[in-house]
Amino acid sequence: MRLAAYYWERTKRQRPAMAGLAFIIFLIILAVSGPFFTVSPTQVNFDEKNIPPPGFTLEQSIYNASSGGFVTTVQRGTWEHPLGTDGMGRDMLAMLISGARVSLLVGLLATGIAIIIGALIGITSAYFGGAMDSVLMRATDIFMTFPFLLLLILIVYLFGSSLTLIIMAIGLTGWTGTARLVRSETLSLRTREFIMASKALGASHLRIIFYHLLPNTLSSIIVLATLSIPGAILAEAALSFIGLGDPQVASWGNILNAGQGSLQTAWWVAVEPGMMLFFTVLAFNFMGEGMREAFEPGGD
Amino acid sequence: MTPLVEIKDLKKYHPLRQGYIFSKRRGEVRAVDGVSFSISEGETLGLVGESGCGKSTLGRTILRLEEPDSGSIVFRSEDITHIKAKDMKWWRKEAQMVFQDPKNSLDPRMTVGNSIEEALIIHDMGDQKKRERRVKELMIKVGLEPDLMARYPHELSGGQQQRIGIARALAVNPKLIVADEPVSALDVSVQAQILNLLADLKKELGLSYLFIAHNLWVIRYISDRVAIMYLGKIVELADKKELFRSPLHPYTEALLSALPGKKDRIILKGEVPSPVDPPSGCRFHPRCPRRFDRCEREEPELKDICKGHFVMCHLY
Numbered sequence: 001m002r003l004a005a006y007y008w009e010r011t012k013r014q015r016p017a018m019a020g021l022a023f024i025i026f027l028i029i030l031a032v033s034g035p036f037f038t039v040s041p042t043q044v045n046f047d048e049k050n051i052p053p054p055g056f057t058l059e060q061s062i063y064n065a066s067s068g069g070f071v072t073t074v075q076r077g078t079w080e081h082p083l084g085t086d087g088m089g090r091d092m093l094a095m096l097i098s099g100a101r102v103s104l105l106v107g108l109l110a111t112g113i114a115i116i117i118g119a120l121i122g123i124t125s126a127y128f129g130g131a132m133d134s135v136l137m138r139a140t141d142i143f144m145t146f147p148f149l150l151l152l153i154l155i156v157y158l159f160g161s162s163l164t165l166i167i168m169a170i171g172l173t174g175w176t177g178t179a180r181l182v183r184s185e186t187l188s189l190r191t192r193e194f195i196m197a198s199k200a201l202g203a204s205h206l207r208i209i210f211y212h213l214l215p216n217t218l219s220s221i222i223v224l225a226t227l228s229i230p231g232a233i234l235a236e237a238a239l240s241f242i243g244l245g246d247p248q249v250a251s252w253g254n255i256l257n258a259g260q261g262s263l264q265t266a267w268w269v270a271v272e273p274g275m276m277l278f279f280t281v282l283a284f285n286f287m288g289e290g291m292r293e294a295f296e297p298g299g300d
Numbered sequence: 301m302t303p304l305v306e307i308k309d310l311k312k313y314h315p316l317r318q319g320y321i322f323s324k325r326r327g328e329v330r331a332v333d334g335v336s337f338s339i340s341e342g343e344t345l346g347l348v349g350e351s352g353c354g355k356s357t358l359g360r361t362i363l364r365l366e367e368p369d370s371g372s373i374v375f376r377s378e379d380i381t382h383i384k385a386k387d388m389k390w391w392r393k394e395a396q397m398v399f400q401d402p403k404n405s406l407d408p409r410m411t412v413g414n415s416i417e418e419a420l421i422i423h424d425m426g427d428q429k430k431r432e433r434r435v436k437e438l439m440i441k442v443g444l445e446p447d448l449m450a451r452y453p454h455e456l457s458g459g460q461q462q463r464i465g466i467a468r469a470l471a472v473n474p475k476l477i478v479a480d481e482p483v484s485a486l487d488v489s490v491q492a493q494i495l496n497l498l499a500d501l502k503k504e505l506g507l508s509y510l511f512i513a514h515n516l517w518v519i520r521y522i523s524d525r526v527a528i529m530y531l532g533k534i535v536e537l538a539d540k541k542e543l544f545r546s547p548l549h550p551y552t553e554a555l556l557s558a559l560p561g562k563k564d565r566i567i568l569k570g571e572v573p574s575p576v577d578p579p580s581g582c583r584f585h586p587r588c589p590r591r592f593d594r595c596e597r598e599e600p601e602l603k604d605i606c607k608g609h610f611v612m613c614h615l616y
Contacts, residue, residue, distance in 0.1 A: 002304030193405035194415075196444065199365055199466065201419045211418070215409040268548065 007219070010294035017290020020283035027100050027280060029273040034097035040207055041098040041250045045089035050266040052077040053084045053092075058265060069244040084253070086269045087262055095250040098225045098274055103233045103280060106167055110232040115170025115225045118178025125179070126186035127205070137183070149238065156244045166239060170232050181224055182275040219295040226288035230281035237277055252277050303338035304508050305362065305395075307469075310335045310371035312354075312361045316576065325451055329502045331357040333532035334371070336602065338474065344455055344502065344509040344524030346540070348516065348555070350572055354532040355512045356400075359478040362510065363395050364388060393423055396469035398483040402461035406453040412464045413439075413449025419471035438467040443497060459490035466497065470505070480509045483518060495522055506559060525608075526553050530585045532575055536603065538609040548611040550590045582614065590615060 010019055052058045054077035061070045079082060083092035117251040155169045189195060190213075198208050239245050240253025247254070252273035259269030313328040339345045349355045350578045362373055364380065372381045380391050399405035406415050413435050436446040442463040453461055458603040462482060469477055479498065483491040499522060501507060513519050519526055520540065527537040528551065536549040547553045554566040562577045568587045573579050579586050585595040594614050602612040 009464050035588050055421075064380045193399040193401055195397060196360075196365060197397065197405050197465070198407075199417065200363055200392065201399045201468070201472070202422050203418070207422070211410075217409070218409075 007291075007294055013292055014290030014293055017287040017294075020290070022278060022284035023283040024287065027283075028104060031095050031101040031104055034094070034101065036095055037267050038094035039091050041090060041094040043090060043094075045085075048081070048085050048089040048235045049087050050262070050269075051075060051081050051085040051089075053268055054079050054082065056084075056268070059113075059262075060265070075144075083272055084266075084268045086258060087266060089251075092255075092272055093263075093267065094111060096252070096272060097124070098250040099252040099255060099273060099276065103164065103236065104161050105163070106170065106236040106251075107229040107233040107284070109167045109175065110170035110235075111225050111229045112230075113168070114127055114174035114228065115221060116177050117172070117268055118175035119214070119217070119221055121175065122179040122182025123186050123209055124219070127190060127213065129190075133183075136179075140176050140179050143173070146173075148173050148235075149287050152235070152239055153244060156239065159209040160255055161244055163249055168245060174228065175233060177228070178221065178224055181220060184221055189213055189216055218254050219291075223288055223292045223295060225282055226291060229284045229288075231278070233280060233284075302341060304343075304376065305360060305375045306338040306372075308336045308372045308374075310358070310361060310365060310373065311356055311369045313369050314357075327576050330354075330532045330578060332361060333575075334580070335356055335529075335532075336371075337527055337534060337537055339508050341475075343524045344503070344511050344522055346519035346526040346527060346528070347510060347512045348514060348519050349529035350429050350514065350524060352572065352575070353529045354575065355529050356480050358529070359397070359510060359512050359550060363397055363478055364423065372461075377458075389423065393472040394474055395476040395478065396472065396474040398462075398469050398477060398482045400463050401485050402458055402465050403453060404486075405465050406461055408453055411450050411452055412461075413542050415453075415464060416449070416468045416471055419468055420463045424446060425470055425472070428584055434471070435467075439464075440466045441470065442500070443493075457490075458486050462486060462490075462494055463497065466494075466560040468534070469503065473505075474507070476508050478512070480512045481514070482511075484513065484515060491518070495558070496520065516555065528555065531578055532568065533583060533612065533614065534610075535584065535612045536610065537602070538611075542609055547603065548616060549584075549613050550588050551584050552616075554589075564589055 014272060050060075052075060056077050059071050059072055060075060064071045076242055081093070081097065082090050086095070087089055092296040121136055121140065125133045151173060152166070152169050155165065159165055195208060195212060203211075236245065236251060237253035237256065240251045242259045243257060245251055245254050255273040256270055259266065259273070263270050311334055312332040313327045313330050316326045320498070323484045323565070333354070335358060341505055347358070349353050357366065358486065361368050365374075368381055372378070372379060375391065375394060378506070383391065406412060410418075416435045416438055417431050420426060429552075435449055439446045439449060444460060444463050444467070448456065448460065455463070456464070460491060465524050482498070483494050486494060494580065495518065498509070501591060502509060507603065508524070510577065511522055523540050526540050526543045527534045528549065528553050536543065536547065536552045542550065544556065547556050554568050556562065566589065570587050573583070573586060581597050582591070582595040583602050585591045588595065592614070598614070600614050601610045603616065605611055605616050
């Protein structure tokens, strides 16, 4: 535990990492508390469609049947919808918060699945070596070369689209990098004398793996996990963007997809989820980089 | 004295492979190539040799950290050469190891107390309270403050780390300790402390050591008998005093002539040959200043010249 405190002290000195962490915490608070103060993200209201955020205006030409001509109306933003509404009059703030929930869920769960599989395969491969190593690493290579997006599309096509399925699919395909990293770390640890000392004491394979190898690779695993979360978030957004996301939930990818058609008029519908994605990915990357720096051995 | 461990014609070859699934054997490194000796109860056998001569592999093979290819290891009439991993627990309690690099031999993510305690957990030695008491006892025994048990290895000095390594080895009450260059990574002043500690512990606990080193001073200080190893074979084995007074093997002569204060220093020609393809006949013949025809053709045997002075050389 004192080691954890030590690394926290070192991470604290990394400013971008702290900014990233602050943003992530802010996002988590929003995602969790959102439903209590926003309207339903799926509530459609055609009287209030395409309202811009406050301070912006939208000029629209509307055909007026009584005068038989086009009338230009100016739509002004209101504080009732601080981030505007989309083409179906849904509140953007509520949708973005719902999207944050989806993205965090996908990012954390999918990465969690991928990291667990990858770490187990990597450690097993390196620790037992020989034929086990060959088989597992060739399997990893094959998995790595497989076009991941195509696989996701195939899964969604075959089993239909649900958030659970997407999380599973991203997790089950995303472990290869972790497996390789953990394998290489374990290979160098395996020959260290403290592993041999444990063997000489009669420690079982499981004890060596879970009490010595895993704790010693944990810092790399945590860094890699943090750096892979954006990948998972972007994968879900990409799937949703091409229309293969879960249609039941408002995710940033879905909103982007809906907003791209009206980019010239109601630009905020696409720009806002885009910005959220951008900053979230950036926050996780900053945090991962900062931790990598802090966990670097030998530094100060 | 009755032998505690008896090693007969022990061989350990490391295969040189290429690829894994369709692997080809490209020869082998003959790290340990037919070694026989015994260690008596309460005795320290010093094992000297240049780096790469197979002395560390020998130590690890005796502990069954590496699988022997042939030969036998007998501990108190119990053959442990081929016992399976699941039947090895008792042997792990009898024989322990102290490593060369104290920093590397401790898990950096574990407090040093936990590192010692691990031995007790593996062998089900007492509940948590008893284990903690035992860890404190062991730390006092190796000359450390018990308060240090909550520290991590990087917070300790090299000497303290090595003391922890020794305490961990002692935790299971072993009879035999293989010490693989236990002081060569330490400062000279600390070396003496650790050597004294090992000598005291031996007396107090009735331990036997296989003490591996390349430093002749260290060997001279700690050993009862000394074995000289060259290219996977023991070329000379004798009582310490006997060996330092009258070395027989030309290789031993050369080694001892390198000690300060000796005149007539013998400089060996050439490099140690590769253990993948050792020389024919006597392994030392390409570098031997006293070789003759027979050395090239015929491999000498390890012969008892007089009262336990063994030498592997055609001169005798």
